[in-house]
Amino acid sequence: MTEKTWTLTDVSDGTWLETFSASSRDLNLPDDVHWTVSKRTLRGGLQDGVEIVEVDNGDLRFTVLPTRGMGLWKGSYRGMALGWDSPVRGPVHPRWVNLPDREGIGWLQGFDEWIVRCGLYSMGPPGLDRWTSPQGESRSAPLTLHGRIANLPACFLQVRVETESPYGISVIGHVEESMLFYPRIELCSTVTTWPRSNRLLLQDQVRNSGGQPTEMQLLYHCNFGPPLLGAGAGFRAPIARATPRDAYPAEAVRALHTYGKPGSSRQEEVYFMELLGASSHRKTLAVLHDRAREKAVALRFHLSQLPFFTLWKYAGSEQDGYVTGLEPGTGYPNFRSLERERGRLGVLQPGEAASFELEVEAHEQPAGVSLLLEEIRQLQDEHGG
Amino acid sequence: MTEKTWTLTDVSDGTWLETFSASSRDLNLPDDVHWTVSKRTLRGGLQDGVEIVEVDNGDLRFTVLPTRGMGLWKGSYRGMALGWDSPVRGPVHPRWVNLPDREGIGWLQGFDEWIVRCGLYSMGPPGLDRWTSPQGESRSAPLTLHGRIANLPACFLQVRVETESPYGISVIGHVEESMLFYPRIELCSTVTTWPRSNRLLLQDQVRNSGGQPTEMQLLYHCNFGPPLLGAGAGFRAPIARATPRDAYPAEAVRALHTYGKPGSSRQEEVYFMELLGASSHRKTLAVLHDRAREKAVALRFHLSQLPFFTLWKYAGSEQDGYVTGLEPGTGYPNFRSLERERGRLGVLQPGEAASFELEVEAHEQPAGVSLLLEEIRQLQDEHGG
């Protein structure tokens, strides 16, 4: 495979590009291949100092945030916005985010991304995690909401493109989560798309680069507001089991597949799910479609990598946050002690890495939406659903 | 009105000017109109990254801090310094300020401004605020000293000048205080002065840009040290009632109108006051004058907007902070639960805005000081004082 690679940041040798841009034109690629990748630093407000990498494959655009743990800020597909309108105007530089603030929920100060990782050591609500070490010692650690990875900067950033078909366009970043006496966990993330594709692919490696075994957690918090979300929009997935996190009204639980209008509820709803995967390779998908079933987005992932799925519904007003989260994870965003008890904490041995893939697919034609829903039906049929 | 406007920052479209300067000369204004406005970013120390806008109307100069919630850092009028010498050398970038630090008083790490707003959701001491929601739920929120607004950056910054009489010179900034699941409150601040004027006018709009009603608090912490403050300097206002916050020695309370020399007391004194306003429009004023009554500064404001006034006296040594604060507010800087109980928390409905005006007037001639004191006497007479 012929490739071209640019290193934008590498703290180990002092590489850092203030700005960067490359395009299919620069590389004399075929006329029907159109893409651009560019990097710059935002200035002013809470954005000041945030580095962004903007990728445009001709139809699909998205913004990668090296300054925020390689999250995806916002995207759009043929003009259809992907992401949501948070009451926080971001992307927010982590310098404005104080994780332990407000009893451990400071993470919300920076929360406005389309796709944000929760983890890597911990995710879920704040509190004092207590456990017994393999040596039998009582241990404890104060945790903050959804962990640290989204508020850590990449120490390495690269753009890599294929100069022959399928002309993949990738942004690669490394983020380290570590300090003395604590686990040392590294994220190596690659996000790839292809010219005119409606898809992007996140490929993450989470490595224990320390000398002791470490627990880990990872959840992809994928957030959508209008135009996909709206009154009558639908959530579909091949659900094996769904459990409300709290005691919601029965009618809310019955309506978990559909959405009310903005402002229709002040209470968030969270459902923990097990999904069905293709029996051959355990791949599955989760879909959000608009009321008219004309537009949709699908998340595709392996149950072997991300076995647990969380659906978050928050029908606040448009100003307060009208949003749903589709969240494949290594576990559920319960408090970590509970996840440990239930056996849903991953453990990485020294040097060991776990791989995670998440594919995001956007559709803006009814035919595409129908195929997705048909695919879910088939998965359910396959399992005798 | 003919105006000229420059946008220096607008995060919604990526506008950001590294530096800016404009002057009456650039606009071919009449020869006797002299002003300059300039913006730059400080470097080094705790100041690194702080944007400042410096305004000079020919006689009055002041520095606006977009990086610190549109506070006013320091000023001077015909060479007379306005502001104080804090033991913190600022202006301090909020990145060095950790609000929850030291049990919630981290705000002090950045406190060296002449005029700093406390608010917008809360002001006053740190602690756990507890209340019952309109729906009857028990709620609580940890608060940090004096709230968040002074350590949030402007997302919008504009300079606007009138190109005909009275040739007003304005700096406009917007600051947002919000995060998911929390109130969304926006400050739109305009500070205006006029060529050769001894006055500046703060005009603030505080808007609930969220979808739920929200409580709010605002206090203008206006701080003065030498040369205005000194042994024998005086505080004057048309006081209807004054209450010491704590049990101070009787002689201290009797001397609340006057000031001791630097280092004469290690304990701060705080007095809560109700002032008298003009019966027609409820406008009032508070004055600090030097011992010789040759220099003074007056704050003018509407009791309908800022009904409560706090006087802060701290006669620390010059190195530790020798300062007095004249503080008109929507309430007193008590702990928020108490202010709620006493009915001094404002409530803004969704979309609603409250307006606040604060005028600052500097005098460096005995005649001007006399007129101010006479004005206070007349207000008191009007009320049968």
Add this chain to the structure above:
Amino acid sequence: MTEKTWTLTDVSDGTWLETFSASSRDLNLPDDVHWTVSKRTLRGGLQDGVEIVEVDNGDLRFTVLPTRGMGLWKGSYRGMALGWDSPVRGPVHPRWVNLPDREGIGWLQGFDEWIVRCGLYSMGPPGLDRWTSPQGESRSAPLTLHGRIANLPACFLQVRVETESPYGISVIGHVEESMLFYPRIELCSTVTTWPRSNRLLLQDQVRNSGGQPTEMQLLYHCNFGPPLLGAGAGFRAPIARATPRDAYPAEAVRALHTYGKPGSSRQEEVYFMELLGASSHRKTLAVLHDRAREKAVALRFHLSQLPFFTLWKYAGSEQDGYVTGLEPGTGYPNFRSLERERGRLGVLQPGEAASFELEVEAHEQPAGVSLLLEEIRQLQDEHGG
């Protein structure tokens, strides 16, 4: 003495140089005098925004961190690395360090320096310090690990060189630790080396620039990993008394003079020591040498200034931190209340300054190492050891 001085930062007059470099060549010094000093700002990752000053005397190189309280990041002598490999990849900008985080040990998020100061108001573990004021009041203050000085930026930075023998090369920085109602303590640090010398000299003044007496603490946390540290490496000093901080296995305590290989222990060991000084001037030294006694580093200091010495041993794996700390201090890194009780807190009167000197000497020849060990033996003999 003929000198040349460059001011790189002075926040009091807005001086700030983005980059700086000077060399012996620029000054037409004699041919055998070779040195360079340069300053730049790192970009990317946790380093983004960290200013570094690199000094090279021809044989000894080191990096000063104005952004981190004038600590020394890393050094090398004739190719022998001085410092250690922390699991944190630094130097880390303090904006990424949240001191009260994780129950007060956020300091570790930025800990990767060769020589880092702990202090100035406090050092040692986090917790709530309680005491009674001279006025008999009960007081308390929450402390974070090792205090604030290492995460505060210099407000003043200068390079000064002698243009005649001995051609000293100095980097001077001032760092202020203060806020309203708290002690105001200033560090004026000078680090000096000489062409082709194996020595650097830290000369610190710690000044109470406030108006009240203040307690203070200072500890030089000097950290070493390979190549000096390794299995069989040795620690030597004229020890009068050594006390383990905790109950370690007897064999560990017996072996306190030597080191195990990386990963040989997960538990840190800390020894509190009193050293013997030369009877004439109370100067002493502490030495770390490699297994072969071919390389060593010596710290030299006055017991009148730094009477207490702490040895820190942490034989984590190479990935987790394999490191030893040689730590002369004004006291031990116990919790501050205990240090006060034992009379090991310094007190500075208003305006008073305390001076501290720490000399670091590197050797990469067996002869040099032998002389150091001989010197220690003589000190011990002098005291009848």
